[in-house]
Amino acid sequence: MTLRSKLKTAALLLTLSFTSASSLAEETYTLRLAETWGPNYPILGDTNRSLKAMVEKMSEGRLKIRIDSSNKHKAPFGIFDMVKAGQYDIGHTASYYYKGKIPNSMFFTTVPFGMTAPEQYAWFYYGEGFDLAQKVYGEHNMLSFPGGNTGVQMGGWFREEINSLEDLQGLKMRTPGFAGEVMSDIGVAVTNLPPGELYTALERGTIDALEWVGPALDLPMGFHQIADYYYGGWQEPSAELQWLINQDTWNELPEDLQEVLRVAMRTAAYDMYIQTMHESGKAWSSIQEDYPNVKFRTFPDEVMDALRASTRKLLAEMAEKDPLTKEIINSQREYLEQIRPWTNISDRAYLNNSDVE
Amino acid sequence: MTLRSKLKTAALLLTLSFTSASSLAEETYTLRLAETWGPNYPILGDTNRSLKAMVEKMSEGRLKIRIDSSNKHKAPFGIFDMVKAGQYDIGHTASYYYKGKIPNSMFFTTVPFGMTAPEQYAWFYYGEGFDLAQKVYGEHNMLSFPGGNTGVQMGGWFREEINSLEDLQGLKMRTPGFAGEVMSDIGVAVTNLPPGELYTALERGTIDALEWVGPALDLPMGFHQIADYYYGGWQEPSAELQWLINQDTWNELPEDLQEVLRVAMRTAAYDMYIQTMHESGKAWSSIQEDYPNVKFRTFPDEVMDALRASTRKLLAEMAEKDPLTKEIINSQREYLEQIRPWTNISDRAYLNNSDVE
Structure with missing residues (x-):
């Protein structure tokens, strides 16, 4: 038994149409x-x-x-x-x-x-x-x-393993936007190419590495067929x-x-x-199954430290140019510093105690 | 300049009201x-x-x-x-x-x-x-x-640190539902109490520990004032x-x-x-600032292993009783095994590389 008041207003509409056209207007x-x-x-x-x-x-x-x-x-x-x-x-x-x-x-x-x-x-x-x-x-x-939201974007596909900051010096990588500026700042030779040329460029060695999105959108691009190292993300969390x-x-x-x-x-x-x-869960599962050559890696600490330092430096430069930029950067930083300790004791601690690898 | 077709159907309604009452009925x-x-x-x-x-x-x-x-x-x-x-x-x-x-x-x-x-x-x-x-x-x-969704729920408030499975034997804890069955199975003396009695019971030692939700809803209950150890969650991710x-x-x-x-x-x-x-970000931040006595802990490996084994055993018992139960458990397990490797290389890897603690 549901409680509904059925109010047929058809008759009412006929009256109202002459007094209040705007409320009636079915635009x-x-x-x-x-x-x-x-x-x-x-x-x-x-x-x-x-x-x-x-x-x-x-x-x-x-x-x-x-x-x-x-x-x-x-x-x-x-x-x-x-x-x-x-x-x-x-x-x-x-x-x-x-x-x-x-x-x-x-x-x-x-x-x-x-x-x-x-x-x-x-x-x-x-x-x-x-x-x-x-x-x-x-x-x-x-x-x-x-x-x-795409969730955490991956750090990119690399044909060789990155074991030091030195390994990134002059490495030719397609990585656009602000992440590209950071990569460039730590020594990477950042290039930009249209999406349609990426596969061939990576295959022929015109570039050594590239960043796209994550498994769901990377899989159709085929990069896993020509690069063995899939790096964890830092640039677009x-x-x-x-x-x-x-x-x-x-x-x-x-x-x-x-x-x-x-x-x-x-x-x-x-x-x-x-x-x-x-979709990324499905895609990463299929890459792992069909391409055992593909290995997940995180960048070494010295690379991560350099990326962090460079990010901070470039953000500080932006903040100096415009008070609103400074306000936004500070708002994001303060919010992150308030919420991340909670993420760390909830999601991070839980995932680190998981038995599913 | 917006492209909108303004179709005033007031006049049309007057006509339709006699032919198609149902489409007009403003119930x-x-x-x-x-x-x-x-x-x-x-x-x-x-x-x-x-x-x-x-x-x-x-x-x-x-x-x-x-x-x-x-x-x-x-x-x-x-x-x-x-x-x-x-x-x-x-x-x-x-x-x-x-x-x-x-x-x-x-x-x-x-x-x-x-x-x-x-x-x-x-x-x-x-x-x-x-x-x-x-x-x-x-x-x-x-x-x-x-x-x-509440996100990851915390493992609970404990007055003493838990260093071994032995420490949990006979420990009086309020933890309801399936998690309570698991806790009971590994040796905890599980009790249930109405929410209104929890604070006093924990303060007076009628119980040694309790599980509630997470910082956002735990803070108003005041448990942080009378228990020093806040354990990471496993029971309600x-x-x-x-x-x-x-x-x-x-x-x-x-x-x-x-x-x-x-x-x-x-x-x-x-x-x-x-x-x-x-809200949990704010609440955990305020607990950390005002109650430095509160320490975050994760259960030792042997406790986590026992909890996992017991969870699996109890789920297997449920699965045997009803084919639909089995279907649901298998669907969840298979899905988790497909998606968790992605969560691990994205969120988990990212959080573990964070510089915000």
Whole structure:
């Protein structure tokens, strides 16, 4: 026996339609979404398809999303500009792609030696993260919402084992962004290449190493077939994608549809973190089974120490240039120092006592 | 410039109201929700208040939730029966409270030495977990959805340090449920006491140790004031609460409101995991600062080995009694064996290389 009050308001609507047209207006909204990724891109693209399905079903079609992949809009790294200009209503991208344009965008994706995904979500949603993101994006007439997390990204595929800091001197590695700056700072010859050329470059020795994502997205690239050493990550402990929303679009949505969109984004983002876990679990299991040549390694202490020191130095340089940068870096560092001791006595201690290897 | 098609269907509604009453019917539904927790219970109760707020805002009040706390319905562990009977539409509780009634309920909360929260969500949503849960609850005319995770629960508060398996023999400890059976099996004198008596019992030495949750919920109980040793967890690596929904209630909801409820539950459950991280980070930080007497410890290897062996033995006994139990245990074990190697080379390796202690 359920307690439901069935209130058929059809008759009521007929009356109201003459007195309060706005409350009656069944407007439909179609939001144009541009994603950095190509069509049917696994996991990252799934996240937008899942967002679309949830939003359209929850709103009974009153809120629709039309997804344009990079083959359509031709500007995978132009999402920021297109959403700012209102050419698209929403963009799905990684915040740190726009570091050249606004350095503070970087911090909402991930930072070397920073927070893990659950820690970073805690900072976003229960700490200062969300407000700081709006401060950064608000200046550009956009809202920014977490858009899905890859979890810990791997340190990369290396053809030779790294036993010392010396081994990295002049080593040719493809590793983009801030991690590339850090790698370069400790002596690596950092190069950048389009994704389509990576396999051949690594196979022919044009590069000695490369960093991509993690097993789920690395497996289809085939790197495990031509490199034996898979290194643990330090550079992107929790890469969070972003949905950027044009502020005018947001303001035009009625409150219920804003909430439908907000909640669907929040679920889809968390889901991507969990889906990546699942897919990486499967992919790493299959690599281990089919490619016994592949060995997991962590960098030696002297390499990790150098990477840490260089990260701190470069972040300190950024902090000096802009008070808001300093505020964000300090907020993240303080939050990490508060939450990590808990992660250490909970997850870390538990995993270190696990009997499943 | 946003692309929106504004389709004012007010006029259309007037026409349709005579031809298709069902599509017009603006029915409102009020779902009665019973929670195991008392009124304004932190975190666990917040999760229901957040669910209610999301659902009501997204549906513009077409779907309402009325929350009854345990002071109202007087049956904190009667949620299963009340929702099954349709006395309530939804219940918020922990599945393993009903192990006495249906042993298979246990596996959807947590299992000693089992999956961490992200691993378990991956099993629920992308592995076999969700379907297995419906198999178990479907027999009782209910659906079961994840209802929020506490993350790794701590092993408990001990007044004396545990240096050997011998130290646990006859030790009086409050630890309920399956973990209590395991503790009892290795020699602990397991007792159960109502929450309100725990502090005094520990202070007066009526018990030597107790297990509660983690820093966020332990701090208000004050155990850190009277026990020096806080042990790492093994027994509940990812306790997931559950929303149980009466199947008839669910069937009566239109598809859009089913989706509103499903997505809001999914977000609220993930949020509770993240909120607990946040609150435990703060609470552990404050305990460390104000109570330097409190020391974190992990049990010695021989204790952990005994706990593991006993857990396996008791699970094997359960598996023999029911093919579905066996199916669930095997599904969880196989999933864990697939995903944990990935967790080990990602999160575990990263945390072990952290410079934040």
